[in-house]
Amino acid sequence: MEQTINVTLRVWRQKNANTDGKFESYPVSNVSTEMSFLEMIDVLNEQLIKEGKDPIAFDHDCREGICGMCSMYINGRPHGPWHANTTCQLHMRAYKDGDTITVEPWRANSFPVIKDLVVDRSAFDRIIQAGGYISVNTGNAVDANAVPVEKQKADSAFAAAACIGCGACVAACKNSSAMLFVSAKVSHLSLLPQGAPERKTRVMNMIAQMDKEGFGACTNTGACEAVCPKEISISNIARLNQEYLSSSFTTAE
16 A cells, blocks of 8 residues: 655765765655655655755666666665665665665766766776677678577576666775676677677777776675676676686787
8 A cells, every 4th residue: 555754865965076065965755655766856856946956966767777877875775775676666665754865876986976966987888888899790680590509608698788787886896896897798798609709809908998997906795796786696707807817818919
């Protein structure tokens, strides 16, 4: 049965990356427990606009758990308390009447704050771009079974491809490492024959770009896997290290 609760939202407000930010508290009354977390912020923003105040800036797009835009650090956990869940799919029934909810942006130097809860995650885009494209023959589409792929490898590639690039792994990591993200992207293509032509240069270029962007090193604490909304396995990091080591010995300078 639908219920309503009253909560206090403690939100990080920051004009841009070059200014200092601070937490500001806002009471939000009569919140339906069937609302999503983002809908609750929508309601608060309407209230702030009516009061002539600056609404809270936050990122969103599909609101279906697909795009990874809804990046919020909620009560000390990326995307909130629910396991394998994005912020947009988090509902207010996760909270009790009278709760105070602290909301922050991702905290990583490689993700500078644009405004309030919005961070610049274009570093991920540049890592993807560094990986380049795959070489394929043009012409008519081939039959799906024309290129045989072992089921185990196909399943692993599919699981790695589920990464939505939200950045929760970086936000949870004490070193702000992007290894889970990069390993998912490298694993996806390294496991498939379509990714073979650029396999060695891809991993070298993506690791180099990751380091250039200033992400930290991986110390295998597993926090990234624990908060990933798509449950990307840290076994991909082991595969990334293997791919990198092998390529470093065989790729020409």
